[in-house]
Amino acid sequence: MYKRILVANRGEIALRIIRACRELGVETVAIFSEADRGAQYLQLADEAYCVGSARASDSYLRIDRVISAAEIGNVQAIHPGYGFLAENAHFNEICRSCNIDFIGPPHEAMRLLGDKNSARRVAREAGVPCVPGSPGPISDEGEALRIAHEIGFPVLIKAAAGGGGRGMRVAANDLVLKSALQQAQAEAAAAFGDGTLYLEKYIERPRHIEVQILADHHGNAVHLWERDCSLQRRHQKIIEESPAPNLPQSLREEICNAAVKLVKAAGYTNAGTVEFILDQQGHFYFIEVNARIQVEHPVTELVTGIDLIKMQLRVACGEPLPFKQEEIRTSGAAIECRINAEDPEHDFRPCPGRIEQIFPPGGPGVRFDSHVHPGYLVPPYYDSMIGKLLVHQPTREEAIRTMRRALAELRIQGVKTTVPRQMEILNHAAFVEGRVDTKFIERTWPPSAS
Numbered sequence: 001m002y003k004r005i006l007v008a009n010r011g012e013i014a015l016r017i018i019r020a021c022r023e024l025g026v027e028t029v030a031i032f033s034e035a036d037r038g039a040q041y042l043q044l045a046d047e048a049y050c051v052g053s054a055r056a057s058d059s060y061l062r063i064d065r066v067i068s069a070a071e072i073g074n075v076q077a078i079h080p081g082y083g084f085l086a087e088n089a090h091f092n093e094i095c096r097s098c099n100i101d102f103i104g105p106p107h108e109a110m111r112l113l114g115d116k117n118s119a120r121r122v123a124r125e126a127g128v129p130c131v132p133g134s135p136g137p138i139s140d141e142g143e144a145l146r147i148a149h150e151i152g153f154p155v156l157i158k159a160a161a162g163g164g165g166r167g168m169r170v171a172a173n174d175l176v177l178k179s180a181l182q183q184a185q186a187e188a189a190a191a192f193g194d195g196t197l198y199l200e201k202y203i204e205r206p207r208h209i210e211v212q213i214l215a216d217h218h219g220n221a222v223h224l225w226e227r228d229c230s231l232q233r234r235h236q237k238i239i240e241e242s243p244a245p246n247l248p249q250s251l252r253e254e255i256c257n258a259a260v261k262l263v264k265a266a267g268y269t270n271a272g273t274v275e276f277i278l279d280q281q282g283h284f285y286f287i288e289v290n291a292r293i294q295v296e297h298p299v300t301e302l303v304t305g306i307d308l309i310k311m312q313l314r315v316a317c318g319e320p321l322p323f324k325q326e327e328i329r330t331s332g333a334a335i336e337c338r339i340n341a342e343d344p345e346h347d348f349r350p351c352p353g354r355i356e357q358i359f360p361p362g363g364p365g366v367r368f369d370s371h372v373h374p375g376y377l378v379p380p381y382y383d384s385m386i387g388k389l390l391v392h393q394p395t396r397e398e399a400i401r402t403m404r405r406a407l408a409e410l411r412i413q414g415v416k417t418t419v420p421r422q423m424e425i426l427n428h429a430a431f432v433e434g435r436v437d438t439k440f441i442e443r444t445w446p447p448s449a450s
């Protein structure tokens with residue numbers, strides 16, 4: 001095991017990684033921006049270095065400064081968390097050239113899967129079903145129109161380098177497609193520095209099912225079953241659960257096995273997530289790989305009893321996976337609510353500000369992963385997450401009851417939060433019966449009406 005690693009992140013995930021390291025006896029070097037100076041979780045690290053001013057592009061995204069902190073801190077490895085540099089193949093490669101392990105996949109696999117077009121190609125070659133769409137990037141309007149007619153409207157325009165639900169546009173006919181192409185290209189170029197687009201058939205009312213995988217450097221790859229992340233706003237998740245409700249066991253196994261096939265074909269190692277959408281007829285399609293630990297990873301930790309951050313460290317330093325596929329069992333049901341400083345009454349717009357008071361919930365079956373404390377200022381520069389509220393119970397019905405109880409117990413004063421909307425969802429018959437899709441929130445609480 002490593003002696004000392006650098007945590008190249010902030011907030012909730014930095015704290016989560018530091019906690020795992022403390023249990024493993026691994027020393028940690030933390031980094032922070034000026035906006036995070038004095039954050040309480042930094043005190044749990046063995047050392048901490050300031051890497052710049054508040055804006056992420058001046059601090060957490062500065063490869064030169066992160067590497068300098070790693071060199072000065074004399075670490076053997078860097079854990080990138082999620083967001084920031086986590087899926088930056090260039091950073092990953094630089095770590096290796098500096099003789100620092102990157103706790104994640106090799107940069108070649110990251111590059112291959114980070115581009116959604118090449119990821120789709122790998123999936124197709126591995127026999128994993130993809131959403132019908134363009135075989136590669138679209139070069140001009142004429143080609144886009146031809147492909148759209150081939151696969152049939154509505155179509156979804158996506159950015160090859162996309163992430164976080166940005167750069168995606170639905171087009172229902174020629175006219176909309178032409179204007180949406182230009183907008184999507186400009187948006188993708190601005191957001192990702194790459195305006196490459198591709199087309200997919202737009203699947204109506206799909207569910208989002210994703211599979212957690214782990215692969216080591218000895219040729220072993222396993223899945224840790226699925227999470228249902230259909231509850232989204234603006235294509236971003238807000239509630240996740242495992243197991244996915246109303247998913248026949250044979251289909252569940254088929255999806256999970258497809259995920260393992262894909263990561264093996266890509267030469268992937270460490271933890272990762274293969275995302276699929278499931279249409280109303282029960283067909284599943286690969287959409288993308290997230291080559292990192294995800295926000296919602298604790299849902300899987302609760303049902304499998306496997307600590308994914310510790311597994312990431314063990315795999316990165318060369319240990320083989322300590323279990324075989326058939327030894328991975330799930331028990332009960334887990335649900336996560338992402339508690340964000342956002343106003344659900346106004347299209348979930350971020351509401352950064354000072355948390356005057358916070359009373360976290362507890363008791364049997366409750367886990368609250370959060371870096372905030374009374375007086376904490378949610379900075380406007382990064383994501384608006386306050387914490388992740390998780391529950392685990394023997395059945396989904398009991399998990400729902402515990403989540404309602406925990407949401408009611410959680411009191412946050414000073415900023416608006418997603419909690420009232422999450423409580424409404426937990427009480428909604430469609431959720432209780434396990435029949436929501438990715439458009440459920442938008443349909444039930446239309447942004448224009450709020």
Ligand code: ADP
Pocket residue numbers: 131156162163164165166200201202203204206208232235236275277287288438
């Ligand atoms: P990002 O990388 O920006 O998160 P994804 O490809 O993962 O983009 O898609 C995010 C979400 O967008 C999915 O969970 C799903 O809700 C929706 N989505 C993606 N592809 C399609 C599609 N072809 N049809 C319908 N919805 C889709």
